[in-house]
Amino acid sequence: MRFASGLGWRTDGRLRPKTRPDLLRMVSPPDISPATTAVTTSRGSDPTITARAEIVAKELGCPMLRRGGLSIAEVRDSTGRENLIVVTTEQVRLVAGGSVFWFHPNMARSRIEAMLRSEYDRLVEFAGVTTGDRVFDATGGLGSDAIVFAHAAGQSGHVCAVERSEILSAIVRHGSRYYEHRNREVIKAMRRVMFTCDDSSELLKTEADRTWDVVYFDPMFDVTYKTSQGLDLVRRLASLEPVRPGAIDQACRVARRCVVMKDREEGERLKALGFRDISQRGKLAYGRITM
Template identity: 30%
Template sequence: MKIAVTTTRDADESLNYKAKGVSKDLNISYIKRGNFSIKETILKDGFDYLLVVERDKIVIKGEDSALFWHPNMSELKVKSIRQGNKEAIIEATKLEEGNSILDCTLGLAGDSLVFSAVVGEKGYVVGTEINKYIAYLSKCGLENYNGVNGKNIDNIKVVNESYEDYILKQGDNSFDVVYFDPMFKEPNRKSTSINSFRDFADHKGLTKDILMEALRVCAKRVVIKERQGSNDFEKLGIEKYYGGKKRGSIIYGVIEKNI
């Protein structure tokens, strides 16, 4: 994938300086924008995408797509949980204040934000993301985000690494919970943000071997997010799940640790 950093057309020196810093962080080229459209710049210079540094955010832009960090539905879920409502993701993980969780498929950190709110200041979240551009968007987004309570999010650590490599280096019972959110086999074509994300996502499925490693690393349980009617739960030996019953509903399979 060929990608470079640029800015908006009306960039001043401070924005250009920021863009050059991003290019250094990611070890990719910086190109001066000029008066060309994104599509013209991509075609002219032969890029697949451009990482555009704007005043208030960084956006990965393709010819007809745009991807940037945003808390999305996490804020609504956090508010719902604090109002005492049940959320399947927390019913499945059974997270409590002070717990730790390894989010093996961080993406844009939507689920990790929910975990962060539940485990609180005494707990922590580690999120692994194999794609360096997505990891960078999430890291920058989280650093500049004030949560539902207006406080900085400082209990989420972003790790740019495959979950397979990261898990193998962890000791037994390192985290209370290990969580996976693999890309769904049946994409939600109505979601513009998810469809923009698919080119950057890791599409390989879970294996029994990695689940055994996850069980070793967790102290309590492994949780896998999937869709009702389109998952490998039976093949992976997962019998217990939380979530909707209708086909296409989000569900969370659970494997409890037998100590």
């Protein structure tokens, strides 16, 4: 079996999107949403891959086109959609303009491997996540932190990762089901995460008091992507809306132990939202409200 490796987006080695000649018709599409996206498969796909693609298309409300021997450009032209989700044996890829993005656990893999060596994970320790815990990740994103939480919580725990972006949520949800790696602990943790697409601020309102041990926020930072061009596609997919005070209030209501949020090293957003217990180290700060 071929194991995936490297970044979950194609780059030229300097964190810039790598381009392909057949994908250059539109280098910077203005919108990446179900309305501008179609679903297809890899060339020569079997019925299993086709069925997976049909599920993705149905969930997103996108047209599904059987690939056959067509190139990506030909598939895109035939659908009139600027962006394609391509389902393969081990990946669910987004092709947008000249960039390709797919699910990859990224730092979650090395963090779990470090934890297996009994090394310290800063976020897990700060949030106090242990075996059997229930963790609500209100900003699922690429899923890396949720996967690490799932490893820490173990088989008896429960981790829900909520992502507002329909396209990003679909790629992470389905990609995490089929991603393979030789480290089975990483795979087991990944498969345990319940990835869902929703507005976490609204979803929190429906949760009963003290339902989750930990509620976690990791808002996307504009400044991060000024020097990380390879992540530009992810930035355009994810919601850039700031975390509102109302969401923190709801999180405090449903959390049994604590609410944790990530911020840049200055921690200004944390302070503005009422976080007083702040851990600052390197380029990141974590804030905690203890119940």
